Amino acid sequence: MxxxxxxxxxxxxxxxxxxxxxxxxxxxxxxxxxxxxxxxxxxxxxxxxxxxxxxxxxxxxxxxxxxxxxxxxxxxxxxxxxxxxxxxxxxxxxxxxxxxxxxxxxxxxxxxxxxxxxxxALPMKVLCEQNCRGLCPSCGQNLNIEKCGCSREIIDPRLAVLREFAKIKHGEKNLE
Ligand SMILES: [Zn+2]
Ligand SMILES: [Zn+2]
Structure with a gap:
């Protein structure tokens, strides 16, 4: 109070x-x-x-x-x-x-x-530093401290959508 x-x-x-x-x-x-x-x-x-x-x-x-x-x-x-x-x-x-x-x-x-x-008044984004590498999405390792052995697939959902779209366009996938 x-x-x-x-x-x-x-x-x-x-x-x-x-x-x-x-x-x-x-x-x-x-x-x-x-x-x-x-x-x-x-x-x-x-x-x-x-x-x-x-x-x-x-x-x-x-x-x-x-x-x-x-x-x-x-x-x-x-x-x-x-x-x-x-x-x-x-x-x-x-x-x-x-x-x-x-x-x-x-x-x-x-x-x-x-x-x-x-x-x-809080900022939209809070980052420890501009180019913070974040955590590995598979194993949770803090990538600022150390790299991990996981393979790094792009997991951006917007890119995933684009990739699906490209497959449809090239006839690799049929439209349902
Ligand atoms: Zn950070
Ligand atoms: Zn990892």
Whole structure:
């Protein structure tokens, strides 16, 4: 839980609060993410009555397995943070928009949104190095460390389709 106390700015329009903290977060197993250090949070919260707009940046050094060889890779992620929190108080019947995040009393737990913004800022591909050789698909050997004895057939599925197509064209195979 990352607790932000908004007691001072809640219900007073135009008041702002700067939340700057380093927090330790547990690893996120589902996304295969762990943190190599504390997560840096810097968020400004602006009150407009019941609504509190939060905007800032989250910085973390994330550890994740390489997409090809699975060895751990560490890299810096800088994620934008932008959310609107909405004070429901004791009245649950307040009109609010879907993307607003409700909170009661004076404490907002921003942890779910911090994690969400980090996940959204992750690179599409994580590689230990540009030309990582990956693991052998037959025996699992890490090919960056050592070659294995397996024969190396091309297993790219797109190429396999092309090859089948070529066979049909040359009459080696009949169309069903
Ligand atoms: Zn790798
Ligand atoms: Zn092999």
């Amino acid at each position: 990352i607790r932000v106390n908004v007691e001072r700015i809640k219900d007073s329009e135009g008041e702002t609060l700067l939340f700057r903290e380093e927090v330790d977060l547990p690893c996120i197993d589902k996304e295969e993410i762990s943190f190599a250090g504390p997560v840096n949070i810097e968020i400004e919260l602006i009150s407009s009555g019941k609504k509190i707009q939060a905007e800032g940046t989250i910085q973390a050094v994330i550890r994740r397995p390489c997409d090809r060889c699975l060895s751990p890779v560490e890299f810096l992620v800088e994620a934008p943070f932008k959310e609107i929190y909405f004070s429901t108080g004791t009245n649950q019947n307040n009109v609010m928009q879907d993307e607003w995040i409700p909170f009661k009393n004076e404490i907002i737990d921003i942890e779910p949104e911090v994690i969400k913004s980090l996940i959204m």
